[in-house]
Amino acid sequence: xxxxIFVIVLLPILSxxxxxxxxxxKTSYELSNSxxxxxxxxxxxxxxxFDYNNDGLDDVMQFQGYDLSVPYAWPxxxxxxxSQRGLIEEKIQLNNKKLFxxxxxxxxxxxxxxxxxxxxxxxxxxxxxxxxxxxFPLYSMLNLDGKSFKVDSIGFYGVWRSGTSGDIDNDxxxxxxxxxxxxxxxxxxxxxxxxxxxxxxxxxxPSNLDTIGWVDRVELIDMNKDNFLDLVLNDVYSPTNNxxxxxxxxxxxxxxxxxQNNGVSISIPNDLYVLDINAHDIDKDGIxxxxxxxxxxxxxxxxxxxxxxxxKNFSDFTNQLMENATFLNSAIWDEPISVFDLDNNGKxxxxxxxxxxxxxxxWNGLKMVRNNCHNAIKPILNTxxxxxxxxxxxxxxxxxxxxxxxxxWYVGNQVDSSNVITxxxxxxSKVFVVKTDSLGCETKSDEMVLTKLDTPKAPxxxxxxxxxxxxxxxxxxxxxxxxTILKGEIGQKINASVNGLYSVKYTDSNGCISEISLSQYGxxxxxxxxxxxxxxxxxxFDQSIKVTxxxxxGLLVKAEIxxxxxVIVWKKESVRNSEILDLSSLSVGNYVINLTSLIxxxxxxLKISKQR
Numbered sequence: 237x238x239x240x241i242f243v244i245v246l247l248p249i250l251s252x253x254x255x256x257x258x259x260x261x262k263t264s265y266e267l268s269n270s271x272x273x274x275x276x277x278x279x280x281x282x283x284x285x286f287d288y289n290n291d292g293l294d295d296v297m298q299f300q301g302y303d304l305s306v307p308y309a310w311p312x313x314x315x316x317x318x319s320q321r322g323l324i325e326e327k328i329q330l331n332n333k334k335l336f337x338x339x340x341x342x343x344x345x346x347x348x349x350x351x352x353x354x355x356x357x358x359x360x361x362x363x364x365x366x367x368x369x370x371x372f373p374l375y376s377m378l379n380l381d382g383k384s385f386k387v388d389s390i391g392f393y394g395v396w397r398s399g400t401s402g403d404i405d406n407d408x409x410x411x412x413x414x415x416x417x418x419x420x421x422x423x424x425x426x427x428x429x430x431x432x433x434x435x436x437x438x439x440x441x442p443s444n445l446d447t448i449g450w451v452d453r454v455e456l457i458d459m460n461k462d463n464f465l466d467l468v469l470n471d472v473y474s475p476t477n478n479x480x481x482x483x484x485x486x487x488x489x490x491x492x493x494x495x496q497n498n499g500v501s502i503s504i505p506n507d508l509y510v511l512d513i514n515a516h517d518i519d520k521d522g523i524x525x526x527x528x529x530x531x532x533x534x535x536x537x538x539x540x541x542x543x544x545x546x547x548k549n550f551s552d553f554t555n556q557l558m559e560n561a562t563f564l565n566s567a568i569w570d571e572p573i574s575v576f577d578l579d580n581n582g583k584x585x586x587x588x589x590x591x592x593x594x595x596x597x598x599w600n601g602l603k604m605v606r607n608n609c610h611n612a613i614k615p616i617l618n619t620x621x622x623x624x625x626x627x628x629x630x631x632x633x634x635x636x637x638x639x640x641x642x643x644x645w646y647v648g649n650q651v652d653s654s655n656v657i658t659x660x661x662x663x664x665s666k667v668f669v670v671k672t673d674s675l676g677c678e679t680k681s682d683e684m685v686l687t688k689l690d691t692p693k694a695p696x697x698x699x700x701x702x703x704x705x706x707x708x709x710x711x712x713x714x715x716x717x718x719x720t721i722l723k724g725e726i727g728q729k730i731n732a733s734v735n736g737l738y739s740v741k742y743t744d745s746n747g748c749i750s751e752i753s754l755s756q757y758g759x760x761x762x763x764x765x766x767x768x769x770x771x772x773x774x775x776x777f778d779q780s781i782k783v784t785x786x787x788x789x790g791l792l793v794k795a796e797i798x799x800x801x802x803v804i805v806w807k808k809e810s811v812r813n814s815e816i817l818d819l820s821s822l823s824v825g826n827y828v829i830n831l832t833s834l835i836x837x838x839x840x841x842l843k844i845s846k847q848r
Contacts, residue, residue, distance in 0.1 A: 261410050263402030263465065264341040265455040267351070269514070269574045270294050273676065276590040277316060277323060282570065284340035285589070286351045288328075289382035293318035297353065299337050304359060304370070310334045320651040329384035335375060339571070341401040343410040346436030350379035354412055358397035369395040374414060374428075378436055390438055392428050402456035402465045405492030409434040413467070415451035427451070431492075444495045445486075449473055455513045459524055460547055464488035467499075468526070470510045480506050483526075485547075502542050502550040508532055511568065516575040518557065518584050518599055523547060525557070527586065529573050538562040539573070539586065539597075541604075558597065560606040568593075578676045585676070596676055609677035615643065615669045616681065623687045624661075625748035630686055633658040634669060642672040664688040692750035695742050699802060705732045705756055709742035716740065716752070718839060732758030736841065737830065756802035757828055757841075770831060776845040779820040783831065785813055790835030797844075798828045810834065822846050 267286060272294040276283055283298035296316040302308050312333030316323035337355035345352045357372035374390040394416030401412045409432040416427060426446040430438035445467075454469035467486040472479060486499035504510070508530035515524040523544055531537035539561040543553040554561065568588070578585040578596065586604055588595040597604040615634045624630040634643055637657040645652040648665045661667070669681040695709040706729050707713045715725035718736045732738050737755035744750070771784040785793060791813065797806040806822060811831070824846050831840040 259408065260406070260463075261344060261403050261408070263410075263456045264343055264354075264400055265402070265457055265513075267342045268571070269576050271576045271578060272318075273578060273587055273589075273591045274318070274323065275592045277314075277325075278592075280314075280569075281336075282338055282340065284337075284342050284353060286342040286353075287318075288315070288351055288379055289317065290350060291318075296323055297340065299335075299340075302336070302359065308336070308359075310336075313337075320653055321646075321649070330377075330387055331385075332375075332387040335387065336372070337375075338397045339399060341399055341412060343401050345376060345401075345410050345432060346378055347409060347434055348379075350382065352379045352436065353377040353385070354399075354401060356396040356399045356414060358395045358417055360397070369417070371395060374430075376436060376438075390430070392430075392440065394426075394428075398451050398454050398469075400454050400456045400467075404429075404456065404465050404488065404494075405431070406464065407434075411492070412438060413445070413454065413456070415445075415448065415454060415469075415471075417450050417452070443493065444497075448496070453510045453513045455515075457513075457515045457524070459485050459515060460487065462488075462490075464490055467494045468513050468515065470504070470513070479509075481508075481510065483510070483528075500548055500550070502526060504528065504540065504542070504552075505530070508538075508540075511537070512571040512573055514573060514575045514586075516584060518575075518604065519543075521545075525553070526550060527573070527575060529568065531568065534565075535567040536562070536564045537566060537568050556603065558604050560608075561597070561604075579674065587676075591678070594677065598675065607675045607677060609675070609679075612671075612673055612675075612677035612679045614679040614681055615671040617669065617684065622684055623689055623746060625689050625746065626691045627749065629660045629662050631658065631660050632667065632684075634671075634681075638673070640674045644670045644672070646670065661686055662688070689746055689748050692742070692744045692748055694751040694753045695740055697738065697740060697753055697756045697802070699756065700729070703732050703758065705730050705738050705740075705758070705802075707740045707742065707753070709740070709750075712743040714741050714743075717758075719837075732756070734758055737839070754804065755830070757798055770840040770842060772829065772842055772844060775842075776847040777819065778846070778848055780816050780818050781844065782814060782816045783811055785831060785833075785840065788836075789813075789831075789833040789838055789840075792834045794832045794834060796830040796832075797822070798830065800826055819846065824848060 270285055274285060276296060279301060280298040281301040283296055285294045285296050288295050295318050297313045299313055300311050312330060312335055315326055315328040317326045335355060336357055336359060338358045339356040341354040342351055355375040359370050371393045373393050374396060376388050376390055377385040379385055396414050397417045399414035401410050404411045411432050412430040414428045427448060429441045429443045431441050432438055448471050450472040451469055452472060456465040457468050459466045466488050470481055470483045473482045481504050483502045483504045484499050486494040511529040511531060514527040517524050526542040528540045530540055539558055541554045541557045542550040544550040572588050573586055574589055575586050583599045586597040594609040596607045598607055616636045618633040618635045634657040642655050643657055645659055646668050664687050666683060666685050668683040671679050695707045698706045700706055710728060713726055713728055715722045715730045716739045736758055738758050739755045740753045741750050769786045773782050792810050795808045795811045796804055799805050826845050829842050829844050
């Protein structure tokens, strides 16, 4: 009986533990470390990368830069939808656009399966002297359908520049911790621990964190891997004197509470500003390293790595674990890096979030080695010919292709991501290829403008004497008799000594072949030029003539009548068998009628005479 009762009591405990491990919602930190590396449009003060339309591709929401010495226009956030052609700006409906965020927290705050945004609204008075920090409320942006957001004020006015979100109390929803940068000089403004009711509604829980001063960076990360999120933060505890960093990990007590007396401190340089907080077990020893991009007042920046073997003492292991991680005279934005396995090869990468900068490091088993994309080799296409005839196609191939690399073709506004190294073109277009190599570096080929040339117009034929025909094309001619090529007859003139229809094509200086000319008759010596049982009656005729042709010609023929110079003087596109043709418009004289089957192209040539 006791054993039975013990099992019943134990099950809820096991169930809660399993729920926390399997169904725990992602933190804003986890979602910010997306494995999709994007080129972020410029001109922003802050941006957030997240899949707001649930199509599997990360999109971008960003806020425009500002200078507090100039009135802010409040344009609201700009949205960029991800597609095969890259990021494309689109209109998203908001019920309030008077918004700004120095940082955006992303998560599914109301549990409806869509990613929402939580705005930290602090504006730094950059660019003006003695400007006070403007004070704003916090805002939530609940994602309604991927095309619109509902903006709600959470209240709690402050100078909100740092914050993080995650399920701190393991109740299945996402809570928010926000820190007001200057509340030590702005009386009555405190940090906030905002507990979520599961529907995106937040209530403040007073805590030991409320009076921490200038917190510039903070994240929720399970550092000791006990399935409870810990608080990793840096605050500047003497901002009115010398800049002094106080970097700490505050442990979660298992109930969602943090206390400044329950944690460890990490000694980091005081002459550098913390831009971002990341943690990852890069050397796979079971303990997360702390990874901090930092800069100085002269816009030099670097990545620092701090390592521990006991989660109590952390040391600077940058030289042992990072290669080429210092940049001089190079500005970088807040929260600039992410840590993930970019190419799914089992080796962790550190990337600068904006792919336009093309900065990446990869673990080689000993240290994070910088992947210098500046040395990547661009794809080379196989041709210097950029024009092709309308009857042809142009074939382009990446001649320096590497099997493991990926190739994306950009053809006008179309994108071909099928990863082919050869492509055929049938129309005019602008073309270039982007190669993504095995290290994740992108390089672009030279851009080509392909031009499809028009088909040259057909030459005209004139007659010289009785038997000589002349093409209007001075060179590149090819003559035909009754539609059959005459080998060797490539001059401008031809001796038309054989009965039949002569025509000509020519090849222009671009190598394009013209349309075929209208036909001219050669020597005419007999009444019936072809013997295929076509009958014309009466012949000679006065005003009209009846045309009769055999069954193998089909039901319809095309009829053309030429004078003795080969000029077409009458034609009809469709003539029925035994139809009577009205030729009253012709003058008295001799002519040749050309009948062509509309079914199989058979041709019959006969001489006819009009006597009055």
